[in-house]
Amino acid sequence: MNLKIWTPRYAKNRISLYIYEQFNKDKPWIAPTAIQWLDEHLNKNMMGVEFGSGRSTVWYAKRLKSLISIEDHQDWFKQVNDDLKNSDIDNISYLFKPSIMDSEGNIPYIELMDSIEESSVDIIVVDGKHRDTLALKAIDKLASGGYLLLDDAERYIPLKTHAPYNYLNQQSEQLPTWKEFSNVTKQWKQLQFSSGVSDTVILIKP
Template identity: 35%
Template structure:
């Protein structure tokens, strides 16, 4: 049975605030408002990026950086976003379909997660992890980030421990959600971090040294 215990007055206020932000800026990615503002300031026209999970972020990023690789696991959604990119004449996106065809514990063997492995090391300025097999995607992407590159993990509170008030979050006593997340945390734990929360979910941005 679904739990509604997290529907506190504070949570309702947070939900209203994020709905207002999305209504006022319908083109913004489905990240926290603070994360969107940070990325808007940090991204450069000649940056190269990779995103796992496509959607509003695909067009938004394509308009801000030089080249984007985008990996999507839903065929219908891939077709829809492909049409949108064509209609907007955004030809700087290498848009790939890779099905979510393995269980989570075998996600490291999936075409989806392993698609990043063909990219040269230190070739990316941005990696956005917001799709399937997020622990393995993040793990494989770390060597591909150039120094100063940004690793963005959406819904990070579901996977890595924090003190956030967002519901369904992992606390410090819970530790990382999977062994792969533990491996990722052992590497990025010392990186400069911008952890953002809207009270509904969290988005973390890690800056590679």
């Protein structure tokens, strides 16, 4: 435990988020205000892709026409897959893709993004491994007006936030891939949602 981050403000935010999550176990592990925004803006005409699955998977699928969800942790994949089998959802393509390089030098988790047609997706959720690479690749895959959701965004892009792991507060340099991402998306509308523990950002493609 990093005791340095446990300020009174952070403790209050952490407790509030814990209580919210205990009473909303069917909702994604992202900022609650982001969940509210998505609930108002997702619809059954949309196609989505999710990198990093969980209890969010069914939640997104219920609000979209179709969802491709990709997971790289095999035990977690089996658990979520069992949950999906017990649900009434039939619009999910749930895939296990390793996030490490194979014998041919490819990373299946990333290759899945490469296989998606350009300008064909309405929302892409980047909440798993290789976030920098996937966020960059997502740019061309989104349709105009599409949403790119980046969780724990304070760790990667410049944000004003009280979340403790903001890379700006740690006097760290933004990684080159994230700097490229920020430059490419600087004209996009950016919505920031914070729990005070972490930040969720939704960028809207022009």
